[in-house]
Amino acid sequence: MDPVTVRRADPADLPRIAAIYDEQVLTAVSTFDLEPAPLTYWEARLASTETGDHLLVADLDGEVLGYAYSSSYRPRPAYAQTRETSVYLDARARGQGLGRALYDALLELLRQDGVHQVLAVVALPNPASEALHVACGFERVGLLPEVGRKFDRWVDTALYGLTL
């Protein structure tokens, strides 16, 4: 694949980010959303000025192929140096190192922010996401059985953690 640029998202990217996410909402258990998210959901992510909040995109010649973000894990203030991360790619762009490129850039920003702990929730099964997190240095730190119900079945989540 041609060189892909990882950069901060801007408002013009949000409809494309939403489309990548909504495809997974409707077809996969990777997210526990059951309905597409409104654009205001993405606008709020982009607008966040909290330390450790970022929204990055992988851009190939002006086309957004995927995104990764970091955000609050839980709102209570003692969690401030913990961030939750997530990453989604267009189906055509998977398995080519873009998830890794997005996460490498995101984790570098989190290091600069002084974030201590990074967590990711992976709904199972998702071998690509588990492999990506392990490749980036995360360890599986927990398993929550049958916490989601989607497409008429129970879904487990694995919790992945990385201490920066």
Ligand SMILES: CC(C)(COP(=O)(O)OP(=O)(O)OC[C@H]1O[C@@H](n2cnc3c(N)ncnc32)[C@H](O)[C@@H]1OP(=O)(O)O)[C@@H](O)C(=O)NCCC(=O)NCCS
């Ligand atoms: C999960 C996802 C972001 C991974 O990104 P990706 O660009 O496909 O992954 P990469 O090509 O960067 O590969 C990262 C690592 O995972 C491995 N990997 C990638 N796809 C894999 C697969 N299907 N099965 C097993 N391992 C896989 C790679 O070999 C690589 O490991 P290595 O560095 O040890 O060689 C991407 O597949 C995706 O968008 N999936 C749909 C949405 C989703 O599930 N998001 C995660 C929600 S928790």
